[in-house]
Amino acid sequence: MTDNVDVLIIGGAIMGSSLAWWLTRDPGFGGRVVVIERDPSYAYAATSLSHSSIRQQFGQAINVRISQFGAAFLRDIRDWMGPEAPPIPIRSDGYLYLADTPAFADALRQAQALQAGLGAATRLLGPDQAAAEWPYLCFDGIALASHNPVDEGAFDGIALFDLFRRQARAQGAHYVTGEVAGLTRDRDRITAATLTDGTSYAPGIVVNCAGTRGAQVAAMAGLSLPVEPRARFSYVFDAAEPLPGPLPLTIDPAGVHVRPEGGGFLAGYVPRPDLPRDPEDFTIDHAVWEDAVWPILATRIPAFERIRLRRTWVGHYDYNRLDRNAVLGPHPEVANFLFCNGFSGHGLQQSPAIGRGLAEWIVDGGWRTLDLSGLGYERVALNRPLIERAVI
Ligand SMILES: Cc1cc2nc3c(=O)[nH]c(=O)nc-3n(C[C@H](O)[C@H](O)[C@H](O)COP(=O)(O)OP(=O)(O)OC[C@H]3O[C@@H](n4cnc5c(N)ncnc54)[C@H](O)[C@@H]3O)c2cc1C
Structure with a gap:
């Protein structure tokens, strides 16, 4: 029937x-x-x-x-979904993009002009300005940073x-x-x-x-x-010492991003080479953490020299090639x-x-x-x- x-x-x-x-x-x-x-x-x-x-x-x-x-x-969620909807705030730490080459810095400048033209609060910072704002991050090798503290960050x-x-x-x-x-x-x-x-x-x-x-x-x-499945590795960890200030969702040009999560941190990594995956394959190469992800994190944020990995998982992007x-x-x-x-x-x-x-x-x-x-x-x-x- x-x-x-x-x-x-x-x-x-x-x-x-x-x-x-x-x-x-x-x-x-x-x-x-x-x-x-x-x-x-x-x-x-x-x-x-x-x-x-x-x-x-x-x-x-x-x-x-x-x-x-x-x-x-998200801001007006109760107007849309009624009083039963819980508030779903955005934790607006912002995303912090870091450019390490002149070409990447130009791309950030162009993107900032576009975003600002549409009303976004994105601002550009040189490495010295960025270091003054986040002294617990290392900006060696960074030509330009881009950050937007409004309507950017994690939500539920x-x-x-x-x-x-x-x-x-x-x-x-x-x-x-x-x-x-x-x-x-x-x-x-x-x-x-x-x-x-x-x-x-x-x-x-x-x-x-x-x-x-x-x-x-x-x-x-x-x-x-x-469109094809592409694996993305995720890592939740605690730092031995708390950071002295807020951490934006920081995107390192070496291919790792990290943001606060609960009392700890959540990092994401694009495995190399970045190839299509079987949609059923959620295996992770555990060596990647020690060999690639942690060194990048500890270089950018020296306090992450001493951390404890709590959880890892693999998710798939529905990647439009x-x-x-x-x-x-x-x-x-x-x-x-x-x-x-x-x-x-x-x-x-x-x-x-x-x-x-x-x-x-x-x-x-x-x-x-x-x-x-x-x-x-x-x-x-x-x-x-x-x-x-x-x-x-
Ligand atoms: C590690 C990771 C981090 C991410 N971070 C972010 C982020 O910070 N911000 C953001 O905006 N997005 C993020 N994304 C992307 C976001 O999660 C996805 O784009 C979004 O969830 C896609 O939703 P979807 O409903 O299209 O697909 P999915 O959530 O993949 O759901 C597809 C559904 O279709 C079902 N299905 C498939 N085939 C069939 C079939 N033949 N018959 C019946 N059912 C079928 C599946 O079972 C599944 O439930 C992230 C993704 C990953 C993996």
């Missing part, structure tokens, strides 16, 4: 749940929303393994605007995900545990989605919110998507197949704006409050990347 649904969302983590939330509260939408999720523990979803931070320091205007809405949404992304999911359900979205294994395409339309247990749906619209498996789902419709940016909206030739993929490490903060944008597209047939057309699939088809350089 085939079940008719207006919108079938594949993947129920933060993007699928944000979209379900925005759709089911839109007075212009009276349809039926079904969310299919293969692993309702979400244990290996990027949403659960994220570092959960938000920033305005992007190199593309559209990403700045998306995060500005994300920050405003799991609380946000929980709210989207719970309220989407309460508003009528139907969550089904199952794995979409096949899509039937009749020329320019998807006519059926079939789960591994044989259940079949006839969808009005299908939305691909499958995270690191986004390319697999696109392939079921005969479509290609340049074309340009490290999201791919959103309909496929030009398959109008009822919508992409919501390729967030490349900045999806959690983008979830409020992306869910709103896609819901508006579904209800109105176009982008409404924020023009997201620059992130459409057309650029993939034409091989015209919209490169985001500020990816960590």
